[in-house]
Amino acid sequence: MYAFDYHRPTSVKEAANLAGQAEDAKFLAGGHTLLPTMKLRLAGPASLIDLGQVAELRGIERSGDAITVGAMTKHAEVAGSADVRAAIPALAELAELIGDPHVRNRGTIGGSVANNDPAADYPAACLALNATIVTDKRRIAADDFFQGIFTTALDEGEIVTQVSFPIAAKAAYAKFRNPASRYALVGVFVAKHADGVRVAVTGAGSNGVFRVPEMEEALGRNFAPEALDGIAVPEDEMNSDIHADSAYRAHLVGVMARRAVEAAAARG
Amino acid sequence: MTATGIGAPVRRKEDQRFVTGQGRYVDDFNRPGQAFAYFLRSPHAHAAIRSIDTGPATIMPGVVAVLTGDNLAADGIGGLICGWMIHSKDGSPMKAGPHPALAQGKVRYVGDHVAVVIAETLAQAKDAAEAIVVDYEVLPAIVDTAEAAKASVQVHDVAPDNTVFNWHLGNREETEAAFARARHVTRIDLVNNRLVPNPIEPRAALGEYDPGTDTYTLYTTSQNPHVARLVLSAFIGVAPEHKLRVIAPDVGGGFGSKIFIYAEETVCVWAAKKVRRPVKWTSDRSEAFLADAHGRDHVTHAEMATDENGRIIGLRVHTTANLGAYLSTFASSVPTYLYAPLLSGQYDIPAIYCEVDAVYTNTAPVDAYRGAGRPEATFVVERLVEKTARELGQDPAEFRRRNYITQFPHQTPVIMTYDTGDYAASLDKALDLADYRNFQQRKQESARRGKLRGIGFSSYIEACGIAPSQAVGSLGAGVGLWESAEVRVNPTGSVEVLTGSHSHGQGHETTFAQLVSDRLGIPIDQVSIVHGDTDKVQFGMGTYGSRSGAVGMSAIAKALDKVIAKGKKVAAHVLEASEGDIEFKDGKFGVAGTDKALGFGEVALQAYIAHKFSGQDLEPGLKEGAFYDPTNFTFPAGVHICEVEIDPDTGVTRIDRWTAVDDFGVIINPMIVEGQVHGGIAQGVGQALLEGAVYDQGGQLVTASFNDYCMPRAIDLPSFQVGMTVTPCPSNPLGIKGCGEAGAIAAPPAVINAITDALGHEDIAMPATPQAVWRAAQKARMPMAAE
């Protein structure tokens, strides 16, 4: 790790100001992505702005037809939240499948969406649930927020403050874990909303999380696993690595999508 | 059996310390004035070093010294050695390329040691390492085991065709003749995947030099500190043997990787004198992936000949073994004498011939890893036996049974003389525990759920307790493989046992104390086990190859016999009886036929105060030592049965049942043995399903972290059914065979046999990842398309 200056603001405003002043600053949330890269000397920000003391960034709230999660809320808190379990059980289940207990008790939803790792789970939930990513400056629809591998709509110094998830009629997440890292090799989040079905895939796409319009249309007509028969995602748009080549990933997208639909359809 | 004697499931004495964080590992030691070493490692798999400019680094903050291979050479420090000489078929000695602790002119794998920076802090050392300017001439690399001998790239000048040796064992003519008259020949091509050991404690070394006494101390993560001292002094020449103290404190796992003498500890001792500061290096996980000696990495073609009665009549094997970029300490023995002598398995095979070509590649050195050669042999034999049974349309259990060795001792055609065993007994018990009878029912039930169920056997044998020194000497070992022990009885009757074995997780502090408790009749809390310090223990060969029970404890038993004999002399004086009338029983020295007796502690006290005998008649004190050289290897054997269920849609293999029936001879502590079995199976399942070191064609390690290198987790494993059979080993006084590696040896073929059974074809390699199994399942579903 290289040396850095450390700041610990207590409000979003203070954090934003610090980010404006400090050169080459990075926000520190759970640190589960940022700190390993710093330890390996792959990143060396001049200053870290630790969001850990910013109380307004924490907590889960149910308001009418949405669940709103503060950016510094840990995965374990989402997994354990009675409100989330009641409103969007699929979201709690997704959080429970992230990494291991250490990761779930450090990693945050804000860090996850800001990082937009192509194998992270939350981006799939955000897209499929049509979430809004709230920042200190604006509200960004998930469809506009995720812009490719490790790339988001966030500006320099912009802080994610909340993620707001509309409560879907039915939803489920089916994840095929990378056996080594436990990130998603393929994760498919399916959500049935009043105005249609959304299907989002993480882990698989060579350009990060993506939606599958063909599946969405088919499921809009018939929300059942069979509706997906014959629908395949293009292999050449899938990621390929030692764990899974693009053909296998494309195949798994189909399998996981069917399993997610099956699980969602089975809910009340 | 007493509560703490042989056979009792005594809780591990050392666990209180480990579980509460009180263990002391090398990295927990800090010496006054200590500086930190950081190794600059090669980013290239193969490159000539045109120049190294350390200038900019030496002036960085906190830097104490920057040293390179030139400095080593100037100080006359020798290279690392390989301690087992193998000769090729043509009689020529193996081609050992130079192996300097810091590169001299060339780097040969990613992670190879280029220079060391010693600084006040580790961060400063790392900063300075970035300032070292190395001018590399990058060369093409060879990483592929099967291609190495044909490659135009040459890793070492001394080794044309990258060939270390072309070795063989067995009888070629008899084997050819067996194949000529065979009714059926089964052929198989196998890859034994390369593994990264990954003990939980990474390696570490702390070197210290005392100019007042001109002595050195090395704290190091070693399974065999005396061997480390011997190699560092006699061969590498960093310090004279009597001036070098090697301490291996608590060691957090090794699996073989901490047997070897590496560059880092060499450099830390040498540099400590150079900079007149204690020098500490602790590997991080990334370094461990790159530079700990890896395991396995064989490519094999094997054939099995059977006659009209379904009896195996011949086995021929050709293996190419990748030894990496340099010969690690025992690298040459692993694919030769630890491998081919096990190719007879549990079977009566009259003719065996095995050829092994060992090659250099631009990859990390490969050496012994849990099982060392025996897992590779077992994989060949058990995959081939299974395939043969299938081709002959025979039940795999019965085919094995028909070919089992039943008479002992049994001389195989490949060196070994099996002393005892009852293979059918283990098979019967395993079939029973596994409910083999109802397997077809379970298979149908799985099929109804769209799943493929398969069952796989592994009827393994291994050789432990290495080994008679004369025998290994005749096979090329540079050392003898006995073990030493010293039993020190204190005046208060408590006992310290100094042993040349060294626990790195096996629980010696408990099992060794159980032996003492059993023999001397004293509670185990009166016994301390001392190991891992060359200043305390006179000499020892260390812990590997499941030898600490069979060899290490036999040495202790021998020393205990001497203690008891001396105790009888003391008791005779005190009890005013003749020595011949003294009996030692239940911890008491008594006069036969009387109720006159002394407790063990009383005799100890009398031995030290020496009031009751003349020092001319009997030496005071009670301390005895012994060296024990075994008479044979030991041959643990057993049957493991793995039952899997495959999801053909995803390729996920779930292990549904695991049955292990092992014959380890006499068992000292069944709880610890069962733990060893569990851990071994987990490791073997890791190899079969999850683990595999992958280099890309350029020689970069792709699986260089836990993100990509998949270690087994609890969730990957079922609850194990563990059973035992016992045929006491006749080759050592305790009847022990050894249990440390059995699981890792038995498991891989059991898993792959189960998967191939489920799939209905043989075409799957390790690790059988979901992707690989899915692809193989596709093929199973579409036999026409695949033809």
Ligand SMILES: Cc1cc2nc3c(=O)[nH]c(=O)nc-3n(C[C@H](O)[C@H](O)[C@H](O)COP(=O)(O)OP(=O)(O)OC[C@H]3O[C@@H](n4cnc5c(N)ncnc54)[C@H](O)[C@@H]3O)c2cc1C
């Ligand atoms: C072993 C391991 C396994 C994992 N497995 C999974 C898995 O299965 N699934 C999964 O989805 N994830 C997984 N993760 C990732 C983890 O769950 C976190 O989501 C991830 O590390 C990012 O969250 P963080 O809070 O740790 O962010 P940090 O590492 O602190 O930050 C990540 C990036 O986001 C920026 N950032 C953080 N918070 C904000 C904010 N509020 N506004 C703007 N920018 C911000 C930081 O500056 C940094 O660039 C795993 C991580 C590890 C170490």
